[in-house]
Amino acid sequence: ILNVEQSPQSLHVQEGDSTNFTCSFPSSNFYALHWYRWETAKSPEALFVMTLNGDEKKKGQISATLNTKEGYSYLYIKGSQPEDSATYLCAFKKIYNQGGKLIFGQGTELSVKP
């Protein structure tokens, strides 16, 4: 089983704080790295899919970077709002992967207090 590790497991910040968390994945046989956002009582939703080393993606105040050579991705949230409270999941897809299988990390649970 390939290991995808996320840190920290949980994070509590105040409204307006900027925050970031890490996803580590195997650097060999890399095809894509996904980030999902999972709000309580909702389904996980895709935020970003990144494939190239050095990729940077941005959606509103959320951005992500990718380093495939060393096997990590960072997710940044600038000026966190209470509605950013969710679990953020990353998932690794390896090359030659029949069936679109993703390996998920255990998630980082973010709580933003007003």
Next chain:
Amino acid sequence: DVKVTQSSRYLVKRTGEKVFLECVQDMDHENMFWYRQDPGLGLRLIYFSYDVKMKEKGDIPEGYSVSREKKERFSLILESASTNQTSMYLCASSPGFQKDTQYFGPGTRLTVL
């Protein structure tokens, strides 16, 4: 908009019962997946399917089976439910090409007494 639906949001069953969890997607996706989510363990893949009648074991298939008779429907079966199968079950689908973003259903919270 992709829609993935699951038959129940909450389900309570007794030990030893046979349990069916149904998942339907409306976007003609090739791939479908069943996960379970437990606190601190993230999403763990139980089974997946990349075509009708095709299935592959995921990381934790023991105690489960699946059925995919039609492209849009993927069923998870607990042959004889046990208390350690109490969990949140999530179904997902993906198109089967390129980056394979997965689209998730709302989840079924299963409690086995």
